[in-house]
Structures are given as structure tokens and as C-alpha cells.
Amino acid sequence: MSPLDRTLVLYGREFDGFTRAFSEQFALVPELPARAELIEIKALEDIVLDGPEVLDGSIDLLLLNTDWLPSLIASGRVLPLDTYLANSPPDGWPDAWVPSLRALQTGPDGRVYGIAYHDGPVMLIYRRDLYESPDEQAAFVGKFGYPLAPPRTWREYLDHAHFFDRPEAGLRGTVLAGLPDQHNNIYDFLTHLWSRGGELVLPHRTSGLDSGAAHEAITFLHDLWHVDRVVDPAAAGWDSVESGVHFAAGEAAMMVNWCGFAALSADPSSPTHGLVAATSAPAGPDGSVATMNAYWVLAMAAGCTEPDRAYELIRALAAPEMDVITAQSQGSAVRRDTWNRPDVQALAPYYSALESAHAGARAIPRDPGWPTMAEILNEMMAAVVSGTDPLKQLAQAHDELQAFLGGSA
Template sequence: MTKKTLSLVSREFVGFEKSFQLQADHFAAIHPEMQVNRTFWEIHTLYDRMVTEQKVFSADHDLFLCVTDWLPELIKMKGLVPLNTYLENDPPEDWPNGWASSMKQLQTDQDGTIYGIAYHDGPEMFLYREDLFNDPNEQEAFAGKYGYPLQVPSTWSQFLDVAKFFTRPDQDLYGCVLAGYPDGHNNVYDFLIHLWSRGGELVDQNWNPSFNSTIGKEALQYLVNLYTTENVLPPHAREMDSVATGHYFAKGHAAMMWNWCGFAAMAEIPELSNIVGKTKTTVIPRGDNPEARHMSLNIYWVLTIPEGSKNKDAAYQFIKETASKSMDKITSQCGGNGTRLSTWRDPEIIESFPYYSMIEEVHKNVNSPLPIPEYPAINELLSTMVDDAINGRESIDRALVKAEQAIREILQKSGYIRPASVGGEE
């Protein structure tokens, strides 16, 4: 019997490769006439091919694991198959109440059309080595040097003290690790987290860019200093993406990082980690100013059906099966981060990956990038801004001004900024 083949394309990540392998095997066991081939690309390549080159309209792929940042642009170009009819006639297990509202919003258009089911979740959390923080010798040494107790940092000023304290290159240990690779992913999200956690915003209520402000300058300067003058990061941090930093942390080379909470799961997998049982998670630090707040970033990855797929019905069946309780749990067990409430509350998952006990709480105070089709272009400008500042190609002030001007042009051209709201801004 000749099998029908479904083609799935995803971002490169060992957790996705492992979970999709098991989920494809499960699907083939239920549908012996089907097989699921899987392709994994670096994140920039994935965007370029599927969105910029509009491969969503080709017959090359039947399933596309897509990050929510890209959905408004894809929805505008009608590049994804609406799932409402499928969901009404043949819904996944416990749909829609089996997911938190934050896991259903970003793939739903303003008219209620749904374009995907959440597969892998953020949000970002603060990860730290509990064994280091609880060590009596470390506590005594820190208090003697800084004059206050060693504790998980609540503010960015405390974070910097702790990062400096734990930076010991001769022991291959650094205070923190960040993903400086300019892929428009964590380098942008790190800036947004620093902006939001100090009380800033990317745009104001009239859609005018508002990040070139005192708070925005403080946020970008702090981030740049971590890479350039504070000496608390590994030397190759500028070449690392989020996945590389997750591996680096799991190998025990950093005391702290803020990153996607799924990397706390990686730190608990023996074949990937040297610090099993030593990682804890909490809220991300905030600024020291009165407007500061603990904030996290909410984006997530959704399984979608490209418009060009010739096997749309079968592709939906894969999405439905993969969204089940058992398959979502497998996503978490393989190092990803399941998206169902059942997974977040599963005693076995919480025992293996304790950070799951905090996910619902963190989701109560999250922010997301601008939900507009133009955001990917804005994201690239922010990525360039951060990368230019980190690598000294532009001053902090000049990088912010250039990004502000370019983003304003995009928002004006697209009609978000009304002419009356611009007066006095320039």
C-alpha cells in the first residue's frame, strides 16, 4: 500500500524534533495509510521561505509550525487555512475550554476566525541555579561583598550584583547568559522585556512610537552594558540564539537567565543537562523606578495548515491528534512546553518540571508584540537597533532615533498614526 505523505515544517529545536517524531509515530499508528515527514529550519530561514517567499501557497508543506508574531501578516495575505469549520465539526479533546484564554487569542483574527492550535508555549520566566543561591559559602561571600543577603533578584540592579558575583570564567561559570544572535527573536524580546519591566511601551495609545524615551534609553543601555562592559556574559553570547543559550544553561555554565520557560524543562532532562534538580523559576526582575513592574512576554508556536496544502483534511487530523492531552504532554516531556491546562496541572509534569506550577500565574501579567501585519518589518528594525547598539555600530541615542523614525514611517504609511496625532512629535 502506497502511503499518503504529510509534510510538516518547523523551527530547528531538539525538543520539537523529538516530540514531532513521537507524535508522527502516534498519528501513523492511528492512520496507517499516512506518514508525516518533518523538516526543520533555522528561524530566519523558516520566516523567509514560508512568509517572505510565500511558500505557504505552494504544495510543498501541509503543516507549518508558526510563531504568533507572524500570524497577522500571514492572515492578511490569506496564507493559512481557517480552522473554524473543522473545530466546529470535529474539535480536539476538550476544545476550547482545555486551554487558557492566553493560548487562544493570538491565532484568532478580529472576526473570530481561528488559524491554528497552540503547540509550544512561552512565556518567558526567570531561571536560576538554586544550588548556587542556597550554598552557605556563597551566601556568606556575597553578603560580605555587597552588604545584603544573596537572594533571587527582584530588580535589575540586584540582578547585576548577582551576575557579577557569579561570573567566574576560570570555572567556566558566568553570571548569566543571553541570546545576542540577531535573528529578530530573543534580541528583540530582551529589549521589550527591559522596556516593559521599567514601565515603558513600544507605542502610545495613538500608535506613535514611544520607546525612544528616558525609559527606553535606560532599557537599551542596560542590555548593551551586559554585553560590553559588565563582563557577566560568556564571550560568544552575541553568536548564541535562544536554543543555544538553553543548552548552555542546562550544561551548568550560567547562574541565571531569563528565557522561554521550556528551557527549564531542558535543564531537567538528564541527557541534555548537568544540573538536573538544581533549577528554579520565578518572575522576571523589574526596574527600580516607580513605574516598574514584573512583566513577561507571551508569544507561542501554533500548528497551522498552509493554504497551498493538497492534504488539508488529513493535516487537520494531525493537528487534532497532536492537540490531545496525551500528545500535548509528550511535547512537554520532550523538552518543549505544552499548551493545555491539563499539561500545566499534570502532577507528573510538575514533579519533573516544577516551573509548570507557575505558568498560569505568569500568564496573568504578560504582554505581546504588536498584533499587526506590519510587525515583522518593525521587528527587523528593532533587531537591527539592538544589534547595532550591542556591537557599537551606533550609539544608544542614534540607534533609538533611527528605529523610531523607520517604525513611525511604517505606522504612518499603514494608517495607524493619524496626522493629528503626530503634531509636536518630531
């Protein structure tokens, strides 16, 4: 087999939207034969962060979460793209991508290690048909004394979750993803922490978990599961994708989740087709809104034996027509010009609001030590979801994080 006939290998997360998109996109560039190996997210993380395949030439390209990039950049497991971007940039680079979709793949050395492929951010996704129902509006005012509209605060969110929680009718107040996969369970906690004015890591690399904001955040999440009981207990085993699937099936009134999951209702056969809307996540007591920003980027594995061809595939996948295919496949497009297309805006309710949502987006600490921090938070949240005393778990996580930060400063 000549080098030009060799099939490039891309590893990424298992997700139907990615499967559909890559199948169609790869067919449009037959001169760059490629196949996608899409696997469960924890298995992908293990390979990306520690597996020999990233270094030995088994993998050419990675579709990876931006959370992992600081560690990968520090350990030299991904290659910079700057020379390629200077000589043969994707169409519209860099201004076709908002700044927050370029920042997280830029290393401390100022070099670029990937191009965004699938976008967040976290938003409030809700059942428009329920919120616009005159009967529901009248009943809500009668019970709570204020108009029914998408919740602007976490206090309102809790009222709404109680109001709509009707398990006997197959409707829950909200959806959470409780699977301890270092993904949504951690992001939910950080979203609540930040919106209450807290921080995970304070100046001088000390833990911020011993704070009133952290106490409020973990107590609120614990209570959703075990006191308010407005979440399906089965969600303790759901990852982010499964939580989005259950919402699209019409099983909950609202959720704070990655906005891309609203696209799961785009299929005309979906029970919630045309019934879903999206807006900013609720605010904390002082009005602060925390929009979690994490996204999936195409990066080049350090062991890639054909970097020129691998970059050409990244460049092809970043083109305007490819981004539209991502949107049509129920992924989430990343280019401004895609977001502004009327046909794309018709696919999902969040595209017209994405640029404003990104304006206030926040991300996890850009620290090579993040995998260890994430494991500490993961264990904390797994215990909370299972019903363990939340403040006890928070105190333990604080001690572990403080010890780690002190030991790695």
C-alpha cells in the first residue's frame, strides 16, 4: 500500500451525531481516506491521556475534549498546528470562530493544538409547549405567585422542577447526568459554584472548596436527587448523551445541559420535535450566570506518521460545508457563518443565541494537573449522587485538592 492510500485513523467519543457526520464528511474527501473509531468517553480519555497508541503511530487524529488539552500539551502528546495554519489555513480562519472557541486549544506557549469541531456551551433547555400552555401558566401562578417563564435564577429553577415533576405521568422536573465519568457530574457542580461567586482554585493555588458558595452548590445538587427528588433515580447511571436522549424523549420539563442536545429534537419523528427552546442558564443569588465552556477539537496525535495528510483532513473538516453537515447530523456547529444560516437555525433553537452565550463562557482551570483535580471532584460527586452526606464529601474533596495543589505548585 502506498502512503497515499493509507487510511487515516481518528479516535473520538461514541455519539450518534459524530458517527453520522464523519460518515458523510469522509465520503466528501475520498482523496484523504479515513475511518473513525468512536468509543465510550472514559475509554477514550484513558487512551488520549495515557495510551501508547497516541505515540506509536496507531492513531493519526483525535477528537478530544478541551479539558484534556493542558495535560496533553504539557506531556507532548499532541502536535502544534501553527505552521500549517500559517501556510494553509481553513476557510475563514480565525475569525469564523468566536474567540472562546479558539482559546482553549491555545497552549501556554501561544501555539495552537486543535480546531473546534463540536460546540457547547451549557444552556437552559426547556419544553416550550409546557411553558407556553395557558393551563400550566395559570396553575403555576396559583401555586407560586409569579408568572411561568424560563427560570432566571436557581431558586426559580427549583420551583419549576417541583411544579413539573409528575413521575406518574412520565414527566420529571429536570434531568441530570449522574454517571461518574468526570463530565457532566463535575460540570454541574462547577456551574453552581461559579454562579454563586465561588472558585475551584484560588490565587496561590489553594483549594476554593471550603467556601459558602461550594457548600450551597453541593447541597443544592444533593437535594435535587435526594430531598426534592425531582430527578429520575435512573439518571444516576446516565452520561451526558443519555440525559439528552431522555430529555428529547419528552421525559422532563427542562435541563441545564450542553445546548447541542437540543438538536436531538430536530428529527421530525422525535416526541419533542418543534417543542424545545434554549436560553441562558439560571443565575446565582447575585445575578451571576456561569456558562460552562468545553468543546471537542480535532487534534493531531504526537505519533502521527503522516502529519501533512492528517492536517489536510482537519482543514477539510473545518470547512463551511462540513460544519453544516455536523449541524445536520445533530452535532453542534462551531462556525459563526453556520450559526447565522436560516436553515441551520431551523434545526435547533440555540444557534441564534450561541454567540451571546459564548460572550460570558468559562472553562475548567487550564492546568496540566486537571485530570487529578477532576478525579477528586468525580469521587465527590459520585458519592453525592449515591446519597452520601454532601458536606462531608465536600470537606474530604477540599482536603484532597488542597494537598494536591500544595504538592504540585
